Amino acid sequence: MKKSLLILCFVLCYSWLSAQIEESHKHAVEVHNAAIEMHNKHMDVHNQNTHNHHMDLHRQIIEQEERLNNNRIVTRRVKRVNASDPNIRYTGRTVVEKDGSVSFDWSGTYVEFTFTGGYLAMRVSDTKKNYYNLFVNGEQVSTITTFGNDSLIVLARNLKKGKNVIRLQKRTEAEQGKTTIHAFIVKPKGDILPINIKRDRHIEFIGNSITAGFGTEGLAKDEPFKPETQNCNLAFGAIISRYFNADYTFIAHSGWGAVRNYGDPERVSKTSMKDKMLQTYDMYEAPKWNFYDYKPDLVVINLGSNDFSTKPHPLKEEFIGAYAQIISQLREKYGDIPILCVAPARRGMAFEYIKEFCEGSNDVNLHFTAYLYGIYNNDGDLGSVGHPNYQGQKKIAHNLIPYISTITGWELSDKVIE
Secondary structure: OHHHHHHHHHHHHHHHHHHHHHHHHHHHHHHHHHHHHHHHHHHHHHHHHHHHHHHHHHHHHHHHHHHHHHHHHHHHHOEEEEOOOOOOEEEOOOEEOOOOOEEEOOOOOEEEEEEEOOOEEEEEEEEEEEEEEEEEOOEEEEEEEEEEEEEEEEEEOOOOOOOEEEEEEEOOOHHHOOEEEEEEEEOOOOEEEOOOOOOOOEEEEEEOHHHHOOOOOOOOOOOOOOHHHOOHHHOHHHHHHHHOOOEEEEEEOOOOOOOOOOOOOOOOOOOOHHHHOOEOOOOOOOOEOOOOOOOOOEEEEEOOOOOOOOOOOOOHHHHHHHHHHHHHHHHHHHOOOOEEEEEOOOOOHHHHHHHHHHHOOOOOOEEEEEOOOOOOOOOOOEOHHHOEOHHHHHHHHHHHHHHHHHHHOOOOOOOOOO
């Protein structure tokens, strides 16, 4: 009996143990199979990634070959002319680089030439982003932007194959960046020719935001400033120059004054327009301008509003001392040419100090005037941040043209002031 019971217990234990072993084996097999499945999935992903990587490399090689082929085709189909080619005419302060490119940053700088072939492109770089007015055969056709390193911008295509005239004008200030034109591109049978300019007058304008055309395309006086709405071609200097058929140069920087710049916590700014006027670039102290590349027939100065716009105001002797330095520097560089000093619109310290300085000078070619408050209205004639828009700028030009005619002898005409 005891032996039978012992055998039964042994059989039951063996069966239980066999079941456990079988279950463990089954689980181990499942784990093994799962591991194999996971391994296969990883291998599939690895193989797919490897395949994709090789395909990407293959595509990149093909794209690179296509770009090289396209560049070869473009090279065969066009002609490159260095930006410093003598047939290309620049007005403003520019620098010719060693590689034949031309750099500048002052607003209002413009380039003109005649080209043939019906197609024109430009290779250009910019330290930031600038806006340009593009004129073809005397008509403005578009506004273009320059930004990035060595971009290719098509300026004209499908024009008549005869002579066409291009004019490209920097409409934004130097704070928006320095532009470098590397080359112009024409068709193989096209060419760049000298432009037939019939302008024998040159006016230099030294000033601030109003001279630079700040917000001239703004739609309302409470609209914030945007570079897109700055257009120096609609400022009074460009308008006056068109009326007198004169070239022009703008040495203008928004917010700057003769001795103190807008918002400066000091009475005398470390650097002001008396210093900037000596520079080749607005935003770089070096190199200094050579003052040989052009000599204006007239200089128009419009400074003073920023000097006294916020406190602390400069002392009378500080302001007049800086203003006198500006006049002295102009006399040293340009000689005895007419200089028209335009006081700010609102009568105040700047108005009185400039008037007193000019009237007390023994310089017979130093002249004083002002466009008084009310010359343009306080609503429809204002653009961005309360600066005069095109209508307001035209009214300023209307006011200054008779003075310029008187001091230069340039006769008035029936030409529309626009």
